[in-house]
Amino acid sequence: MSEKLPGWKELTAGGVIEKAGNASEYETGSWRVRRPILDRNKCTSCLICWVFCPDSSILLEEGKVSGIDLDHCKGCGICARECPLKDKAIVMQLESECEST
Amino acid sequence: MKIVGLTGNDAVAEAMRQVDPDVVAAYPITPQTELMERFAEFVSDGIVKTELVLVESEHSAMSACVGASGAGSRVMTATSANGLALMWEMLYIAASCRCPIVMTVVNRALSGPINIHCDHSDSMGARDAGWIHLFSENSQEAYDNTLQAVRIAEHPDVSLPVMVTLDGFIISHTLERVEILEDEQAKKFVGDFSPKYSLLDVQNPVTMGPLDFHDFYFEHKRLQVQGMENARHVVREIGKEYGALSGRDFDYFESYRMEDAELAVVALGSAVGTARGVVDELRDEGKRVGLLKLRVFRPFPRREIVELLRGLKAFAVMDRSNSFGSYGGPVFSEVRSACYGQGLELPIVNYVYGLGGRDTTFEDIRRVYQEIEQMASSGKAPDDIRFLNVRE
Structure with a gap:
């Protein structure tokens, strides 16, 4: 992380989080080893990946799968595994073989 | 009340x-x-x-x-x-x-x-x-x-x-x-x-x-x-x-007859009551002995304890628990560590006592004061831990 993090005097005792619903501010995308690659031409928007994704990282537009939130996706691969199509709409690819986000 | x-x-x-x-x-x-x-x-x-x-x-x-x-x-x-x-x-x-x-x-x-x-x-x-x-x-x-x-x-x-x-x-x-x-x-x-x-x-x-x-x-x-x-x-x-x-004062310690003491015991818990009685007896015999009761162990009052011990010639630290493989019990380690760097170099001995409810009597505590009296005259401390009232 390049931003300057707060010093210990600026924190809350016990690490209490005073602001509800701030998990989206904590970017976990850097943990990823494999990246889900979505092929929108194959995807039928059955939304099974959206149901299974543990990090709410399947993005929707008007009820259709529109992309992956790569700031938060940890690359677990559940979406690719659960995609019911024989010819998968999501496949996992090593980060080192991907173009940078 | x-x-x-x-x-x-x-x-x-x-x-x-x-x-x-x-x-x-x-x-x-x-x-x-x-x-x-x-x-x-x-x-x-x-x-x-x-x-x-x-x-x-x-x-x-x-x-x-x-x-x-x-x-x-x-x-x-x-x-x-x-x-x-x-x-x-x-x-x-x-x-x-x-x-x-x-x-x-x-x-x-x-x-x-x-x-x-x-x-x-x-x-x-x-x-x-x-x-x-x-x-x-x-x-x-x-x-x-x-x-x-x-x-x-x-x-x-x-x-x-x-x-x-x-x-x-x-x-x-x-x-x-x-x-x-x-x-x-x-x-x-x-x-x-x-x-x-x-x-x-x-x-x-x-x-x-x-x-x-x-x-x-x-x-x-x-x-x-x-x-x-x-x-x-x-x-x-x-x-x-x-x-x-x-009407009862509370601090990190209670100093008992420490004013002009040359020898002292540092202790905590119920053994302090016994040691108090021994100090009274030894004072009656003309010995300049005192007792430092430690009430607050965490946070450990490292600066203040050294000031209270500074006038002594030798002292003992009593530990009612063992720290296997360490040089002395937890109280001893703290006290000795506090002395280093604060200009207090005295002969100090550690007594581990009372494990598993073993009684600690007047006679036992007297033996501790006897040993620190010898330490004060020789200027030397033993480099091993003493186990009070354990059978050989």
């Missing part, structure tokens, strides 16, 4: 009755059992409004205490020895979540071999868990420490759990003269608890105990250290305030 005959367990139960905590979660274990039995009677008789949570283990007891504390309750509990050991994980959680829980630890040897009698191996083992440790010499001090512990724990600059210890059986089961504050006085002294957060405050939702990684964990630990550092002045302030109320 009224004078009553109480055991140590009864005295703490009386203090808990006066505090009337919101939640108590506990599991019985000898020698703490009578304390919780007495308090459970107060609950059943409607004398206190406390929600008493009877759990299936000490791990659950401390877990329930942490949850209740997070909800903004004033929380107390009590345990001993193996019960404390079963709480281990949650002791650290309570401290790191900054839960101002007050727990009585009725000191008992931590098995094995299995033993129900007193030594300090239980609470001393938990000395790095982040709790404040107050030791008691007798039932009176167990009562006094319990009331003060509530204020110390809940002080906004501290917000840490406090362990009040008393020696199993020697104090917990011995009937003594105890001065009890009037209920109104005690209630006024502890006051109301105003927690900063409450998990039940749905208008201001917060998250407690979140995942904390390499990027923040260390800073939160540093903040926790500061709470313990702040306890140094808070323990003193509360001690003075309680002193004005009760």
Whole structure:
């Protein structure tokens, strides 16, 4: 992380989080080893990946799968595994073989 | 103020009755059992409004205490020895979540071999868990420490759990003269608890105990250290305030006949009472001896203790627990470490005593003073640990 993090005097005792619903501010995308690659031409928007994704990282537009939130996706691969199509709409690819986000 | 005959367990139960905590979660274990039995009677008789949570283990007891504390309750509990050991994980959680829980630890040897009698191996083992440790010499001090512990724990600059210890059986089961504050006085002294957060405050939702990684964990630990550092002045302030109320002064230590002393013993817990008697006898014989009772073990008053020991020629540190493989017991290690770097180079000897409830008599303590007298004349300390009253 390049931003300057707060010093210990600026924190809350016990690490209490005073602001509800701030998990989206904590970017976990850097943990990823494999990246889900979505092929929108194959995807039928059955939304099974959206149901299974543990990090709410399947993005929707008007009820259709529109992309992956790569700031938060940890690359677990559940979406690719659960995609019911024989010819998968999501496949996992090593980060080192991907173009940078 | 009224004078009553109480055991140590009864005295703490009386203090808990006066505090009337919101939640108590506990599991019985000898020698703490009578304390919780007495308090459970107060609950059943409607004398206190406390929600008493009877759990299936000490791990659950401390877990329930942490949850209740997070909800903004004033929380107390009590345990001993193996019960404390079963709480281990949650002791650290309570401290790191900054839960101002007050727990009585009725000191008992931590098995094995299995033993129900007193030594300090239980609470001393938990000395790095982040709790404040107050030791008691007798039932009176167990009562006094319990009331003060509530204020110390809940002080906004501290917000840490406090362990009040008393020696199993020697104090917990011995009937003594105890001065009890009037209920109104005690209630006024502890006051109301105003927690900063409450998990039940749905208008201001917060998250407690979140995942904390390499990027923040260390800073939160540093903040926790500061709470313990702040306890140094808070323990003193509360001690003075309680002193004005009760007529009994409280500080990190009590110096007994230390004014012109050349030889001294540093001790904590019930052995102090025995050592007090020995000091009186030796003073009558013309020996310049004193006694330093340590009441606050965490935070350890490292600067102040050295000032009190500075005028001596030699001294002994008494440990009622062993630290296997270490040079001396926990109290000795702390005291000796405090001396280094503060210009105090004296012959110091460590006595491990009273393990598993072994009696420590006048004669035993006399032998300690005899040895430090020899150390004072030779200027040398033994480089091994002494084990008092153990058979060869």
